[in-house]
Amino acid sequence: MISAKGYAAKSPTTPLVPFSFERRDPRDHDVVIDIKFSGICHSDIHQARDEWGGSIFPMVPGHEIAGVVRAVGPKVTKYKVGDHVGIGCFVDSCRTCDHCERDLDQYCLEGSTLTYNGYERDGKTPTQGGYSNVIVADENYVLRIPNSLPLDKAAPLLCAGITLYSPLMHWKAGPGKKVAILGLGGLGHMGVKIAAALGAEVTVLSHSEKKREDAKRMGATHFINTSEKGVFEKYKNTFDLIINTVSAEIDMGSYFGLLKLDATLVVVGVPDKPLSIHPFPLIIMRRSYSGSVIGSIKETQEMLDFCAKHDITPEIETIDPKQINDAYERVYKSDVRYRFVIDMAKLEA
Numbered sequence: 001m002i003s004a005k006g007y008a009a010k011s012p013t014t015p016l017v018p019f020s021f022e023r024r025d026p027r028d029h030d031v032v033i034d035i036k037f038s039g040i041c042h043s044d045i046h047q048a049r050d051e052w053g054g055s056i057f058p059m060v061p062g063h064e065i066a067g068v069v070r071a072v073g074p075k076v077t078k079y080k081v082g083d084h085v086g087i088g089c090f091v092d093s094c095r096t097c098d099h100c101e102r103d104l105d106q107y108c109l110e111g112s113t114l115t116y117n118g119y120e121r122d123g124k125t126p127t128q129g130g131y132s133n134v135i136v137a138d139e140n141y142v143l144r145i146p147n148s149l150p151l152d153k154a155a156p157l158l159c160a161g162i163t164l165y166s167p168l169m170h171w172k173a174g175p176g177k178k179v180a181i182l183g184l185g186g187l188g189h190m191g192v193k194i195a196a197a198l199g200a201e202v203t204v205l206s207h208s209e210k211k212r213e214d215a216k217r218m219g220a221t222h223f224i225n226t227s228e229k230g231v232f233e234k235y236k237n238t239f240d241l242i243i244n245t246v247s248a249e250i251d252m253g254s255y256f257g258l259l260k261l262d263a264t265l266v267v268v269g270v271p272d273k274p275l276s277i278h279p280f281p282l283i284i285m286r287r288s289y290s291g292s293v294i295g296s297i298k299e300t301q302e303m304l305d306f307c308a309k310h311d312i313t314p315e316i317e318t319i320d321p322k323q324i325n326d327a328y329e330r331v332y333k334s335d336v337r338y339r340f341v342i343d344m345a346k347l348e349a
């Protein structure tokens with residue numbers, strides 16, 4: 001076994017603490033990765049605090065992982081020692097269902113294997129994530145990080161980047177399309193940059209005035225402070241696509257009014273409470289309400305290459321592992337510009 005160290009939540013109500021554990025020895029197709037940086041996604045907080053239910057403890061969170069290949073199993077063909085690589089939200093899937101065969105492995109019919117807070121395909125070995133110094137994964141679930149992307153800034157692309165890239169591509173954001181990103185956090189700010197690079201006209205819907213200048217700098221043409229009086233009336237029937245990245249319960253009904261005829265609101269944010277809506281705003285303009293989860297391995301590679309080509313990177317604040325609990329509090333209060341990334345070199349021996 002390979003000894004690993006990191007930070008774990010041992011219960012939903014206690015802070016994350018230093019934690020030692022073991023990774024499996026590499027199998028034929030496995031890659032051993034020295035983790036250099038790990039992003040903090042709001043999903044880590046939802047799961048470490050068991051806000052969605054069913055969390056597995058002790059839990060080493062982290063599914064925005066960037067590092068360097070330390071060793072490879074005997075049959076690995078895609079990677080070699082020293083390569084820059086990443087891991088996102090899942091590390092395996094059944095590989096045989098219709099969805100896996102169509103490169104939609106994030107929607108594996110048997111369920112993909114989550115990077116942490118899940119079980120290996122054996123159904124009993126818990127998986128542990130990226131707030132650690134080393135990880136072992138099958139080469140087919142490892143991504144290549146283009147050399148032009150620094151590892152610290154590449155990390156958040158593995159979840160925040162792909163979670164916005166996938167719906168933007170699926171719903172064809174591009175020239176002539178008015179796209180609104182609801183919530184300018186870790187996911188939202190990647191959405192603004194990617195949608196702008198795709199040529200869409202981008203608006204940020206944010207619940208305060210604070211991020212107006214940042215939104216414009218990132219590529220948004222318009223910024224709407226949703227707590228201002230009258231904005232929902234003023235902007236009704238405006239957008240072709242709205243992507244909701246908000247991590248908290250909000251009144252969805254008002255946002256549907258902002259969509260044009262036949263337009264779609266895609267939810268990617270997953271608050272701990274249900275989002276209720278009345279049918280009226282949907283039926284009166286034949287609007288659609290949809291959802292999307294991360295992206296496939298193939299699409300994640302496409303997204304990394306797209307970001308490298310267009311020089312798109314997240315705005316990050318790098319922290320020491322000792323600051324993880326403080327960072328969680330700040331994410332909770334929407335006080336992050338715009339993604340915390342943990343520097344794993346600072347893990348104590």
Ligand code: NAP
Nearest residue numbers: 042043183184185186187206207246247248269270293294
């Ligand atoms: P984040 O960085 O905390 O951003 C969330 C944003 O939501 C905040 O920056 C804030 O934007 C807005 N917000 C927060 N509380 C609010 C409130 N009470 N009222 C109105 N707006 C509020 O979180 P994230 O890492 O981007 O993740 C966002 C959500 O997506 C989380 O629920 C996460 O679990 C989920 N997620 C889903 C997927 C998927 O595959 N579907 C993947 C990753 C994450 P403003 O200040 O601009 O209003």
Ligand code: ZN
Nearest residue numbers: 041043159160
């Ligand atoms: Zn995430």
